[in-house]
Amino acid sequence: MKKNYKTMMLLPLIFVCFLLSGCDSINVPLNYKPSIIGLNKIQKSKSVTVGEVVNGTGNDDKTIVFGCAANNYIATTDQSITKVLRLATNKALVQAGYRSTENARYILQANLLKIKAEKLPAILFQNNSVYITTIQMEFSLYDKVSKTQVWDDVYNGVGKVRTGAQDGIAISVAFNRAIDGLLKQLINSVTFRKSF
Amino acid sequence: MIKRIKYIILFLICFALTACSTVRHMDLNYQVPTGVFKKANGVVYKQSFMLRSNDKRDVLPTQIVAIRYANTTQYGTFVVVIPYMSNRPVAEIISEALIQTLKESGYNVTSNHQVKYILTARILDINCINKPLFVKETQDFSIKIQFYLVNAITEKQVWKQTIIGHGKYTAFDVRDNESIQLVFNEALTDCIKQLMKNEQFNNIMR
Numbered sequence: 001m002k003k004n005y006k007t008m009m010l011l012p013l014i015f016v017c018f019l020l021s022g023c024d025s026i027n028v029p030l031n032y033k034p035s036i037i038g039l040n041k042i043q044k045s046k047s048v049t050v051g052e053v054v055n056g057t058g059n060d061d062k063t064i065v066f067g068c069a070a071n072n073y074i075a076t077t078d079q080s081i082t083k084v085l086r087l088a089t090n091k092a093l094v095q096a097g098y099r100s101t102e103n104a105r106y107i108l109q110a111n112l113l114k115i116k117a118e119k120l121p122a123i124l125f126q127n128n129s130v131y132i133t134t135i136q137m138e139f140s141l142y143d144k145v146s147k148t149q150v151w152d153d154v155y156n157g158v159g160k161v162r163t164g165a166q167d168g169i170a171i172s173v174a175f176n177r178a179i180d181g182l183l184k185q186l187i188n189s190v191t192f193r194k195s196f
Numbered sequence: 197m198i199k200r201i202k203y204i205i206l207f208l209i210c211f212a213l214t215a216c217s218t219v220r221h222m223d224l225n226y227q228v229p230t231g232v233f234k235k236a237n238g239v240v241y242k243q244s245f246m247l248r249s250n251d252k253r254d255v256l257p258t259q260i261v262a263i264r265y266a267n268t269t270q271y272g273t274f275v276v277v278i279p280y281m282s283n284r285p286v287a288e289i290i291s292e293a294l295i296q297t298l299k300e301s302g303y304n305v306t307s308n309h310q311v312k313y314i315l316t317a318r319i320l321d322i323n324c325i326n327k328p329l330f331v332k333e334t335q336d337f338s339i340k341i342q343f344y345l346v347n348a349i350t351e352k353q354v355w356k357q358t359i360i361g362h363g364k365y366t367a368f369d370v371r372d373n374e375s376i377q378l379v380f381n382e383a384l385t386d387c388i389k390q391l392m393k394n395e396q397f398n399n400i401m402r
Contacts, residue, residue: 070266
């Protein structure tokens with residue numbers, strides 16, 4: 001009887017272990033290097049302060065929801081996503097000819113609204129899967145003097161990559177492309193340029 | 197021999213194309229639920245405002261949502277992403293729904309340009325996840341809208357809030373257009389209810 005009891009206790013444990021064996025943790029190494037092509041440079045240099053990027057996704061700052069085969073998994077990055085986004089925004093602005101200083105009149109604030117990654121399975125005759133990373137961010141420009149918000153808009157960045165690499169690496173590559181696309185839209189936005 | 201190979205290739209192409217007809221078109225409408233939106237006793241919303249809406253999703257304006265389904269066959273599990281398309285832009289449907297429900301609840305919504313405030317509804321995301329629940333399936337639908345109120349005279353933003361409305365539906369088959377209509381209705385109703393419960397918004401409108 002005792003033996004049976006032990007076996008019965010072990011069965012759910014084995015079942016849980018079996019279920020968990022399918023959930024490999026996905027680690028995403030973030031290594032963003034700016035490679036934005038087609039940025040329109042500004043004629044006259046303008047100063048701007050890039051503020052902290054707020055995480056408005058409702059998830060942890062190192063979490064990317066990863067959709068794969070009708071299920072959602074959690075991919076964990078090796079560094080803070082919002083910090084990477086702030087650095088990327090700063091670099092893109094400098095690349096476009098803006099002066100990034102701490103005491104500028106205008107502050108560019110950003111809010112990360114959504115970040116998700118997806119894996120689409122390989123189609124006929126192709127071995128590699130497609131990875132799509134989507135980032136949605138809201139940017140607002142504040143005037144320190146008048147204490148008002150002078151501009152505000154939402155941008156989406158979509159990065160795609162077809163690869164046979166590991167999930168984490170593929171997500172990272174698609175993430176970099178998504179940032180590039182998003183920041184290109186921000187920098188080239190006419191309303192953003194004209195707002196200050 | 198060459199003819200046979202040609203037929204096989206043609207057959208394979210036709211077989212592959214059968215999986216491509218996965219876009220679903222539907223006539224999406226918002227049906228105001230009876231008895232939900234009423235004028236509150238003794239509350240008067242004096243301030244007039246105009247409503248604007250815009251879609252900030254990175255999809256076609258008529259796309260309601262794209263749902264990922266897993267089809268299990270004898271050859272394995274295939275994942276298909278089915279976009280559900282509406283006949284009209286989704287922002288237009290949401291805008292009409294907001295105007296109708298806000299008016300029914302006693303808010304001073306007008307199309308007149310001489311208003312004090314402009315309320316903008318920015319659609320940020322529409323998402324739907326299908327989850328198997330034993331023999332049934334559950335559809336989790338969510339609409340994320342950012343509302344912001346701008347003073348029409350000073351052009352200053354006076355209020356801003358992001359609201360997520362949820363809708364849920366469980367059935368044996370949730371892949372039909374009717375279920376999308378149901379969860380869309382429920383999620384948008386939830387979203388509007390949350391907007392009307394917002395004290396800051398109501399204080400400005402009084």
